[in-house]
């Protein structure tokens with residue numbers, strides 16, 4: 001049965017329950033050795049946005065029951081994109097070369113073994129296909145999203161056009177790794193090292209699941225976030241809505257690190273437990289604007305977790321301790 005993790009859960013329980021979370025924490029830059037600290041506490045110590053971390057964790061834990069629209073509203077898009085980029089680096093620079101090394105060890109790839117040579121060739125083509133796909137995301141999709149995050153409306157292309165072949169690409173990546181598995185299982189000659197071959201097959205199984213999760217997260221939560229942001233940036237550029245940009249300069253005599261009145265208002269709503277959507281509704285602004293305020297608040301205060309922001313709000317008299325649900 002799947003579990004829905006919360007910020008107050010122990011980080012160690014998350015890893016003990018589901019080994020796949022090891023990959024997730026590494027890609028968020030979190031290292032083992034967190035004792036009995038909660039997810040909130042570990043994220044805060046590692047400067048990780050807890051809401052985005054929980055979305056990735058809960059999606060990975062149970063993608064079939066994920067509420068994509070709600071999750072997309074919680075995500076900090078810049079942080080999710082960083083997570084995806086680090087995943088690309090992991091697959092291309094570490095995981096796929098490691099499987100190749102193990103394949104060469106396990107399979108007789110000498111000239112006399114055509115099946116062995118062909119298996120390696122098939123693998124190399126597959127690894128190239130994955131690397132090319134991820135390179136495209138790094139060099140085209142992510143910069144496009146980065147412009148949107150800076151409030152710049154892309155003129156030449158829409159997100160849909162940019163990723164028009166994306167789902168097909170994902171399907172092809174998924175199919176190729178399934179084929180590779182089948183080739184090894186069905187057609188491996190007897191002169192291979194059985195233990196090593198089992199070991200590499202297990203690695204391929206784990207990688208298949210990991211890649212599947214990665215691609216589906218891009219197709220669902222990430223794409224939903226980008227579409228929402230693109231809609232708002234395009235709308236703003238036609239209606240002249242002036243939501244703050246991520247690097248908005250403060251005005252007049254206001255100190256760069258001092259929160260504006262609007263940001264204080266957002267902060268108070270957040271620490272009282274409201275979701276991004278609830279804050280947006282109560283302040284009559286868009287979810288994107290709330291998220292931009294959140295980014296600016298975290299940047300100015302260098303505090304990224306809700307628990308840290310709550311402490312700031314209490315200490316600075318923005319909320320009373322009795323108004324906080326702990």
Ligand SMILES: [Fe+2]
Nearest residue numbers: 084134137218
């Ligand atoms: Fe990707």
Ligand SMILES: [Fe+2]
Nearest residue numbers: 133137215218
């Ligand atoms: Fe992808």
